[in-house]
Amino acid sequence: MIEVTDLTKNYTTGPVVTKVLQGINLFVPSGEFLSIMGKSGAGKSTLLYQMSLLDLPSSGRIIIDGVNTADFSDKARMNFRLNRLGYVFQDYALLPELSAVENVIVPLLMQGLNKVDAYARSIEALDAVGLAHRHDNRPSQLSGGEQQRVSISRAIAQKPDILFADEPTANLDSTSGQAVIEVMNKLHAERGQTIVMVTHELEYAREADRIIYLEDGQISGEEKQSAANH
Amino acid sequence: MLGNTLRVGLLLGWRQIRYASLWTTALIIFVMMLTFMNLVVVTGILVGLIEGSVKAYRDQYTGDIFISTPAGEEYIKNTNEIISVLPSLPGIAAYTVRSTTGVTVEANYRTRRDPLELRDSVGTRVTSIDPIAEDIVTGLSGFVVEGEYLEPGREGEILIGANLLDQYAPDFGEGFDTLDDVHPGTRVRLSAGGKTKEYIVRGVVNSKVDETSRRIFMVESDFLRFIGRTNLNVNEIAIRVQPAVDPQMVKANLVASGLGRQAVIRLSREGLPQALEDIIATFAFLGNLISSIGLVVASITIFIVVFVNAITRRKYIGILKGIGISPLAIELSYVFQSVVYAVIGSAIAVVIIYGALVPWFLAHPLDFPFSDGILVAPVGGTVIRLVILMFSTIIAGYVPAWLIIKKNTLDSILGR
Numbered sequence: 001m002i003e004v005t006d007l008t009k010n011y012t013t014g015p016v017v018t019k020v021l022q023g024i025n026l027f028v029p030s031g032e033f034l035s036i037m038g039k040s041g042a043g044k045s046t047l048l049y050q051m052s053l054l055d056l057p058s059s060g061r062i063i064i065d066g067v068n069t070a071d072f073s074d075k076a077r078m079n080f081r082l083n084r085l086g087y088v089f090q091d092y093a094l095l096p097e098l099s100a101v102e103n104v105i106v107p108l109l110m111q112g113l114n115k116v117d118a119y120a121r122s123i124e125a126l127d128a129v130g131l132a133h134r135h136d137n138r139p140s141q142l143s144g145g146e147q148q149r150v151s152i153s154r155a156i157a158q159k160p161d162i163l164f165a166d167e168p169t170a171n172l173d174s175t176s177g178q179a180v181i182e183v184m185n186k187l188h189a190e191r192g193q194t195i196v197m198v199t200h201e202l203e204y205a206r207e208a209d210r211i212i213y214l215e216d217g218q219i220s221g222e223e224k225q226s227a228a229n230h
Numbered sequence: 231m232l233g234n235t236l237r238v239g240l241l242l243g244w245r246q247i248r249y250a251s252l253w254t255t256a257l258i259i260f261v262m263m264l265t266f267m268n269l270v271v272v273t274g275i276l277v278g279l280i281e282g283s284v285k286a287y288r289d290q291y292t293g294d295i296f297i298s299t300p301a302g303e304e305y306i307k308n309t310n311e312i313i314s315v316l317p318s319l320p321g322i323a324a325y326t327v328r329s330t331t332g333v334t335v336e337a338n339y340r341t342r343r344d345p346l347e348l349r350d351s352v353g354t355r356v357t358s359i360d361p362i363a364e365d366i367v368t369g370l371s372g373f374v375v376e377g378e379y380l381e382p383g384r385e386g387e388i389l390i391g392a393n394l395l396d397q398y399a400p401d402f403g404e405g406f407d408t409l410d411d412v413h414p415g416t417r418v419r420l421s422a423g424g425k426t427k428e429y430i431v432r433g434v435v436n437s438k439v440d441e442t443s444r445r446i447f448m449v450e451s452d453f454l455r456f457i458g459r460t461n462l463n464v465n466e467i468a469i470r471v472q473p474a475v476d477p478q479m480v481k482a483n484l485v486a487s488g489l490g491r492q493a494v495i496r497l498s499r500e501g502l503p504q505a506l507e508d509i510i511a512t513f514a515f516l517g518n519l520i521s522s523i524g525l526v527v528a529s530i531t532i533f534i535v536v537f538v539n540a541i542t543r544r545k546y547i548g549i550l551k552g553i554g555i556s557p558l559a560i561e562l563s564y565v566f567q568s569v570v571y572a573v574i575g576s577a578i579a580v581v582i583i584y585g586a587l588v589p590w591f592l593a594h595p596l597d598f599p600f601s602d603g604i605l606v607a608p609v610g611g612t613v614i615r616l617v618i619l620m621f622s623t624i625i626a627g628y629v630p631a632w633l634i635i636k637k638n639t640l641d642s643i644l645g646r
Contacts, residue, residue: 055640082554093549097249109237
């Protein structure tokens with residue numbers, strides 16, 4: 001569950017102050033699949049970065065599962081990201097020198113799992129995205145869609161409370177994009193995974209429970225999806 | 231938590247090494263190898279110049295333990311008592327006794343027609359030896375460069391040091407008096423204590439140890455007759471200890487036997503002038519100074535390599551931080567890489583130094599005017615240099631990684 005209250009984010013370049021987010025108020029209940037849409041520059045990725053604690057807001061509050069994240073030290077934010085949040089980046093963000101399974105294992109070792117358990121959970125996560133058989137392949141040996149699915153498996157292996165996805169299909173062809181969205185849908189449907197996804201593709205956004213539209217740093221609209229759409 | 235950090239750091243570091251360019255890795259290891267060799271070898275050779283001289287002094291003159299005449303005495307009293315004890319002491323391989331006295335040696339006196347003409351003479355010391363015992367302890371026969379070595383029982387013959395002869399003067403400088411045209415077979419006159427006697431030069435000895443190449447050697451019976459000594463007391467006893475025996479232990483036994491009361495008993499090294507020890511310390515300092523430049527260059531190399539590596543991977547560093555990997559784990563991965571390069575480079579250098587260079591320099595010393603330079607690389611000193619290199623490497627690996635990793639996570643991910 002995420003509560004965003006009066007959230008603003010400004011970027012200052014010399015005398016120029018750019019207001020990217022202007023008083024965002026948003027509530028994401030546990031188990032919801034939320035899509036954030038908007039034109040380029042609307043502030044959708046910036047909102048995701050604030051909600052996922054990758055960046056600090058200029059003002060406002062972000063409360064995740066009752067915890068006010070404004071009180072976090074850098075180390076606490078890092079630990080919170082490690083243990084409670086998962087990330088899927090637009091360009092997969094896999095380490096090129098690690099195999100698929102090693103990319104998934106790294107955060108698990110950091111969480112404190114032993115090597116055997118971390119490996120087992122990684123294979124399980126890769127299996128969930130249909131890539132267990134490619135676990136020994138390095139990213140360069142995988143297609144874009146497969147890399148993104150490995151990225152998703154890395155995120156879900158951490159068993160996050162919330163999964164954040166920043167335009168996960170942007171670099172993929174339609175077939176691969178569809179496969180990634182199906183994986184996320186499956187996670188949401190089968191595990192009740194809370195997902196916040198930024199996308200500019202309406203077709204994929206409509207797979208979510210709810211869509212919010214951003215315009216000039218403000219929420220300009222909201223659209224709930226009926227069960228029939230799924 | 232620290233354990234998790236370490237595990238992740240090692241995994242990331244090791245994988246980066248495995249998939250790094252082979253040529254780049256080889257180049258870095260090569261630089262580290264050269265750096266470590268520079269650290270050990272430069273100092274080792276500078277110190278080895280003097281240590282070579284010290285070693286030659288021990289090998290060719292004093293032996294491992296040197297017993298000499300106490301100040302104010304004419305000779306070592308009760309020499310026979312000492313000599314009778316030596317064979318019974320454990321650890322002694324061989325010894326040689328010598329008597330010595332100052333003489334004037336004159337050549338070309340038979341062809342000198344003008345009484346006002348300066349005599350062709352030099353002042354030096356004549357030393358009595360047992361040719362066989364001396365050769366066992368100091369290998370004196372190996373330094374005969376002209377003519378032949380002395381033989382027991384052959385009297386009226388001498389070995390003359392090359393530094394007393396004009397034809398060898400260019401090798402050691404023109405500042406000393408020398409004898410002209412003296413070769414094996416030449417007759418020379420020795421004068422001491424108002425006595426003069428003629429001897430035939432049997433051979434010329436040449437060495438970088440002054441006590442060998444500026445002396446005259448004759449057999450003991452000749453010496454006693456020449457100076458008129460009526461007892462068998464001597465001035466020097468050089469002792470060679472058995473291999474793997476600590477000379478200090480043998481010296482302690484000699485002193486414990488009470489022999490220290492009638493003679494000065496010293497290890498070879500203890501007889502060195504302080505100036506020589508100071509020169510060794512100075513050369514070691516200079517060597518370390520020169521080597522430290524290499525160390526700085528290697529540290530900068532590591533710094534640049536890690537910095538370039540980290541900055542080109544800044545996005546991945548940001549992502550790792552983003553998904554919750556601790557900055558320390560990422561920093562450790564770069565430190566680990568640097569240490570691996572240094573360990574492999576140093577290991578190769580150690581193999582080359584101890585497997586090839588040290589034995590090679592022992593077999594083929596550097597030919598310096600005053601010594602045969604060797605490579606001095608004591609294991610203790612090498613270990614200290616290894617620790618210094620590792621420390622420098624860790625700093626050189628950590629700082630650039632820290633500089634990149636401390637940047638804002640989101641900026642790193644977005645490449646801005």
